[in-house]
Amino acid sequence: MPVAAVRPWRTQSTNRGKLPEPTSTPSQPIVYPAPLNGLVTSISLAEASQASASIATNWVPTLTGLRIRGGSVRRAILVDPLPIASMFTYRFGANHKMFAATANAIYNISSPPAPPATTPKAVSALNSGEFMVFQHTTTGGSFLCAFNGTDARQIYDGSTWVTTPAITFSDGTTSANIGAAFLFKQRQFLIKSGTFDAYYLGVNAIGGAATVFPLGGVMKQGGGLLTGFSWSLESGDGLSMLCCFMSTEGEIAVYQGDGPDDAATWSLKGVYSIAKPLGKNAFLRAGGDILICTVSGLIPLSQVFQRDRDTVDLAAISRPIEHDWRRIAEAMPYGWSITPWDEKTLAVITFPFTTVAPDSTYVLNVQTGKWSLITGWSARAYSTIQGSLYFGDGNGVIWQANASGADDGMPFKAMYLSHFMPVGGFGKRMQATLAHMYFQGQVNPFVRLFARANGDITDPEGPDATLADLIASAWDIGKWDEAIWDQGITTTKIERRQNVRATGDMLALGCVVTSGGSTPLQMDIDMGVLQVAAGESSA
Secondary structure, three states: OOOOOOOHHHOOEEOOEEOOOOOOOOEEEEEEOOOOOOEOOOOOHHHOOOOOEEEEEOEEEEOOEEEEOOEEEEEEEEOOOOOOOEEEEEEEOOEEEEEEEOOOOEEEOOOOOOOOOEEOOOEOOOOOOOOEEEEEEEOOEEEEEEEOOOOOOEEEOOOOEEOOOOEEOOOOOOHHHEEEEEEEOOEEEEEEOOOOEEEEOOOOOOOEEOEEEEOOOOOOOOOOEEEEEEEOOOOOOOOOOEEEEEEOOOEEEEEEOOOOOOOOOOEEEEEEEOOOEOOOEOEEEEOOEEEEEEOOEEEEHHHHOOOOOOOHHHHOOOHHHHHHHHHHHHHOOOOOEEEEEHHHOEEEEEOOOOOOOOOEEEEEEOOOOEEEEEEOOOOOEEEEEOOEEEEEOOOOEEEEEEEEOOEOOEOEEEEEEEOOEOOOOOOEEEEEEEEEEEEEEOOOOOEEEEEEEOOOOOOOOOOOOEOOOOOOOOOOOOOOOOOOOOOOOOOEEEEEEEEEEEEEOOEEEEEEEEEOOOOOOOEEEEEEEEEEEEEEEOO
16 A cells, blocks of 8 residues: 655644654663662761662561561560560570570570460579579589679579579678679689679689779779689680770770789780660670670670770771760660671661660671571560570560561561662763663562662562462471471572653662561562653752
8 A cells, every 4th residue: 555645734843954763761770789788877868878778677687688578477475474684595415405584583484385385484583584604514514603783693503593502702792782793714703783892713613702803993984893704815715815894884894814813914905985885785795806785885895905095986997877876875874785697697686675776686696797687576675595596575565576478467568678879970860761670589579679870768568478488497386496497498590670750869768668478588688779760960
């Protein structure tokens, strides 16, 4: 069929000639690498790093990026539903026990009655649950020693809680006055609450006479002794072990030698200063270092020897989340604790409830120094036993973490958002149109992709729960800590594409995953791509 010719007077034209042919706006892919740097919230938009996350909620940092956390399962309900103040474990040979303390009791939660049955008290009539504990093994056995600064020292001998053998003092002090204690070269050092007096027992002594070791003349900034610990520059208890006393104001007196009663070896190495510490249990042994939670960040003790007080904060491991850390510490400057989860090379940091960060736990990968945030767990204290992580909440309930795909049967949402990148250069608006993300996982998850612009971190609605039930050993059938939870499961690459809309000078790529199955989802963020089109100049 012949095509009719277009008459010249039908052709669009202007007094300057023909109109230009319409053109489409070119688009380009912007690659967002795997978030190897974990959560980073303390840099400006201009300092953004492609491998960082501005939001990493309900993920945990790994060597390759971020992995979605598991859900929690209710394991015990205490007979008296008070907040859990501390948790601790006893390990000697095959005898492993876990305990939780509230304001008036200690509970043995090693093999608790299944909920809704309640767990009875192992020790009652206490006045505080804020214990500091250590385990002291001698030829006579292995003893878990617990001090709270209010009640007589409690000792677990492997089968029973007792208060003997007694500690005797020459100045009217009692073991109820001892708020913190630690073991140094098989000798117990005791710290009297509200004073600068420490005490020590004989080598390998569980009780008996305590000798005073005053530090009032050493500490110059006031306050009182808060806690203490042994520290070896080597991993473990090496020949270079040091004895450290820390005050409420952040002064640390460091001694070397065999003990205060050995004048030939005992000497003061130095007194150092850091920001105010956040609790008597707010420190962690990591390799050959001690990490201390302070109001200005998580400070490695090794850096205290190398820097002055004004610059030591620059070495804080918490620098990537410094803004959030300081904001929480200002609202809640005491009662923090840090618990290692050695099997996962993680440490979890918790603090008393605060509206600034309700039901929040910060997670540190001890190997990489990277961070993430867990929400939805009303955790007041953590502990580990036989490779599993447990926490106690504010209502007298003990939970096992990472034991399900849901929190008490309810779905939870994990959100990731990359850092905002000036994909078109500062001052040039860009429009995101298509998101493409890769994951490593064992099941096909429900994922929603989204894009954000110019610092917008609003939370999109999450997708339906993932039914991650493809576990070779079902939880209700497999025995605790014996079932092989990843047997027969292979990890595959998962891709997702979705149309998105965001326009601005700086763009970020994100996803929301909702987990709701009976087994952990097991999914890692790999990388992502945003398809963007150039827009008009905004400068």
